[in-house]
Amino acid sequence: MRQAMRPLKALYGSLSAHQLGPRKLKTVRQRMIDLGWDRNHINKQINRLKSMFKWACSEELIEPSVYHGLRSVAGLKRARSQARESDRIRPVP
Secondary structure (H helix, E strand, C coil): CHHHHHHHHHHHCCCCHHHCCHHHHHHHHHHHHHCCCEHHHHHHHHHHHHHHHHHHHHCCCCCHHHHHHHHCCCCCCCCCCCCECCCCCCCCC
């Protein structure tokens, strides 16, 4: 969770959770791309952030509209983003 939070905190650490929306989450995702993270790792970290906001919504710490807005951000697709692809895992000889 800490690794997922680093780019979010660096960009929007001074904002409250209510102010985070889909465009800001996409900016965080772009920051992860700029850091050289691979596509699968970025998608996992973004999903972790979404689950954190889901928890906050279930505890009534944020409005449901914030979480539903973040859910609208789709994951990165293979060969359709600037994110690098991870190396294929080869079978053991």
